[in-house]
Amino acid sequence: MENVFFTITxxxxxxxxxxxxxxxxxxxxxxxVIPLEVDYCTQILxxxxxxxxxxxxxxxxxxxxxxxxxxxxxxxxxxxxxxSNFHFSIVKSYINIFYDEIxxxxxxxxxxxxSGESFQFEPLVxxxxxxxxxxxxxGIDPKAQERNENIVLEATDRAMELxxxxxxxxxxxxxxxxxxSGFKAEQTKITEILHDYTHTxxxxxxxxxxxxxxxxxxxxxxxxxxxxKVRSFAEIMLEDENHIEDEDLAxxxxxxxxxxxxxxxxxxxAVLLMLSIHQDVQDKVVEEMLSVFGPDGVTSCPxxxxxxxxxxxxxxxxxxxxxxPAVPILGRNIDKDENVAGHxxxxxxxxxxxxxxxxxxxxxxxxxxxxxxxxxxxEEILKRPVGAYIPFSYGPRDCxxxxxxxxxxxxxxSSVLTKYRVLPTPECNKMKDIRLEVRSxxxxxETCTIRLQxxxxxxxxxx
Ligand code: HEM
Numbered sequence: 240m241e242n243v244f245f246t247i248t249x250x251x252x253x254x255x256x257x258x259x260x261x262x263x264x265x266x267x268x269x270x271x272v273i274p275l276e277v278d279y280c281t282q283i284l285x286x287x288x289x290x291x292x293x294x295x296x297x298x299x300x301x302x303x304x305x306x307x308x309x310x311x312x313x314x315x316x317x318x319x320x321x322x323s324n325f326h327f328s329i330v331k332s333y334i335n336i337f338y339d340e341i342x343x344x345x346x347x348x349x350x351x352x353x354s355g356e357s358f359q360f361e362p363l364v365x366x367x368x369x370x371x372x373x374x375x376x377x378g379i380d381p382k383a384q385e386r387n388e389n390i391v392l393e394a395t396d397r398a399m400e401l402x403x404x405x406x407x408x409x410x411x412x413x414x415x416x417x418x419x420s421g422f423k424a425e426q427t428k429i430t431e432i433l434h435d436y437t438h439t440x441x442x443x444x445x446x447x448x449x450x451x452x453x454x455x456x457x458x459x460x461x462x463x464x465x466x467x468k469v470r471s472f473a474e475i476m477l478e479d480e481n482h483i484e485d486e487d488l489a490x491x492x493x494x495x496x497x498x499x500x501x502x503x504x505x506x507x508x509a510v511l512l513m514l515s516i517h518q519d520v521q522d523k524v525v526e527e528m529l530s531v532f533g534p535d536g537v538t539s540c541p542x543x544x545x546x547x548x549x550x551x552x553x554x555x556x557x558x559x560x561x562x563x564p565a566v567p568i569l570g571r572n573i574d575k576d577e578n579v580a581g582h583x584x585x586x587x588x589x590x591x592x593x594x595x596x597x598x599x600x601x602x603x604x605x606x607x608x609x610x611x612x613x614x615x616x617x618e619e620i621l622k623r624p625v626g627a628y629i630p631f632s633y634g635p636r637d638c639x640x641x642x643x644x645x646x647x648x649x650x651x652x653s654s655v656l657t658k659y660r661v662l663p664t665p666e667c668n669k670m671k672d673i674r675l676e677v678r679s680x681x682x683x684x685e686t687c688t689i690r691l692q693x694x695x696x697x698x699x700x701x702x
Pocket of ligand 1: 290305306318321372376494495498499500502503506560564565566569570629630631632633635636637638639640641643644
């Protein structure tokens with residue numbers, strides 16, 4: 240899989256060097272067009288709402304919830320309902336959840352600060368980001384961090400891996416070959432795990448709705464804390480008079496789990512990696528954090544206003560998203576006429592928007608592989624076309640969770656840095672040491688490790 244990614248990257252550079260505007264490749268029987276000018280990319284992302292048919296490999300594994308669906312009316316309805324959980328005023332109320340969960344994680348990583356050993360942050364933070372998504376968007380607390388339980392996460396991860404295999408090794412789309420390869424049996428097992436999990440979740444949500452009803456009948460409207468006040472999108476759908484089938488709701492639950500935890504686990508890990516490799520940047524982040532929160536750093540749940548004041552951290556996160564976009568390639572099906580600079584794109588072909596390559600294109604980012612948060616000053620941002628930076632995609636199908644993600648990443652980084660200094664490791668101390676794999680999402684490989692030192696200790700060392 241690594242090879243596919245490097246081949247695409249090499250091809251992208253070659254096309255750019257010879258001034259190609261739109262490249263074409265065949266992925267098995269499917270024609271894939273690759274727009275190489277960022278304005279073409281934003282045009283396509285604005286006009287073409289259907290996800291590419293390559294994503295259908297995920298259907299049988301995780302169902303075509305609204306993240307991957309080609310059914311535009313269904314997507315529109317779902318987007319409306321789900322967006323209500325991401326309204327600015329509601330996202331603000333999730334900071335409490337982020338803070339709760341990061342505090343659990345901070346305790347769990349204490350042992351690494353004591354031993355000084357290298358460790359991977361991703362397998363730990365994923366339990367926290369998963370719990371955050373479940374609590375905020377579904378009102379369910381699976382206590383994944385306390386239980387150290389990640390069976391659903393392992394299943395989703397493997398589902399994405401299997402889907403990706405079928406996407407690139409198109410001969411696996413043949414059912415007979417798929418069965419003989421042994422992957423089919425594995426898929427059946429994964430599907431069962433995910434089915435059980437989503438249906439148990441739905442039962443819990445129903446129970447919550449009923450309990451709320453009973454409470455209201457007994458005591459009238461009650462004072463509730465912010466978290467309980469928010470009606471999750473699943474509650475909205477279950478209480479709607481146009482009754483939703485459990486199977487349909489399960490698809491949407493899977494979509495939100497994948498969209499919300501897979502992306503943020505990699506990005507939060509990448510932020511800490513960048514800070515470990517760039518100690519000068521970490522110093523500046525800490526300085527800003529102490530000026531916003533006071534000399535002891537984050538000691539209670541940060542407010543939205545405080546997080547907004549973390550302007551330098553904002554730039555650090557944006558630069559991390561540039562170098563390591565969680566969704567490195569966006570795929571759209573060309574389902575309506577699209578005239579790109581005089582070329583009519585073939586109907587039913589796939590447009591592949593190469594986010595990873597755009598973000599490392601020297602036309603927009605000189606010395607593109609260098610980590611430099613100053614690329615995100617307001618003046619520098621204005622110098623670039625809008626399509627040169629699309630970590631959250633662009634257009635009507637962009638990320639509904641982008642505000643959520645930024646607040647969550649700021650809460651996590653500032654809470655971790657309050658307690659610990661993040662240090663590089665022998666195996667990962669330069670940008671070149673960071674090894675990646677591209678699946679549907681970007682993966683940081685096992686060698687991407689960090690070390691921790693308690694803040695009190697490193698402050699003493701500095702004196
Ligand atoms: C740094 C973290 C994140 C990144 C980089 C990211 C990126 C993206 C991108 C690129 C897309 C569009 C995919 C495409 O066009 O094919 C997307 C869609 C989506 N994201 Fe995010 N995302 C992040 C976090 C989140 C979170 C935390 C949530 C929810 C809790 C979320 C929910 C969604 C949903 C529901 C969609 C589908 C939108 C639609 O099809 O209308 N994302 N995300």
